Amino acid sequence: KTAGAEVNHPLWSKAMQSIYPRAFAMMAKPRYWQSAFPLTITSVCLAPTEYFLKHWMACFDLCTAKLKDKAVRVFALNGICRLLWTYIYRGNKPVSTTLRALESCIKSIIPPNRPIQLTPEEPLDLFVYILQLTCSRHFD
Structure with missing residues (x-):
């Protein structure tokens, strides 16, 4: 079940549209990145x-750019999971458009000709969740 009327309420909409640009601008400063990133997503x-x-x-x-930094990779993967879930379940785009977007997203997260370099501290379940999320809705 996804949000419908809740996120389209005029006051809520106005609040989110005023929070997002400020939080996005705060992410440019490394000092505020760890608190501004979840707020932006x-x-x-x-x-x-x-x-x-x-x-x-x-x-x-922005999330895929941060995947190279091991210190914030988990934050970036969580952000990617949230963005993909929202795109798949609330996007209301035609299937062909959705599949093209998902294909480019997966290719940027998991390059086709390179293995994923994970350390034992990094959770593999986020990669599994991303694949499960995309395949459960659009198996093609």
Whole structure:
């Protein structure tokens, strides 16, 4: 079950649309990144669908850029999971558009010709969840 009327309430919509740009700007400063990142991801995921579809790819690109940094990789993977879930279940895009977006997302997370370099401290379940999420809704 996904949110519908809740995220489209005018006051909620206005709040999310005012929080997101400020939180996104705060992420540029390394000092605030760890607190601004979850706020940014949450605010874009809880925004109305049109607003989410307009801004989710910028957040996704930011997450994939942070995958190289082992210190924040888990935060980035959690953000990717939230963004993909919201895109799949609230996106309301045609299947072909959704599949193209998911394919490019998966290729940026898991490159096709390179193995994933994981340390024992990193959770494998986030990668499994991403694959499960994409395959459960669009098996193609």
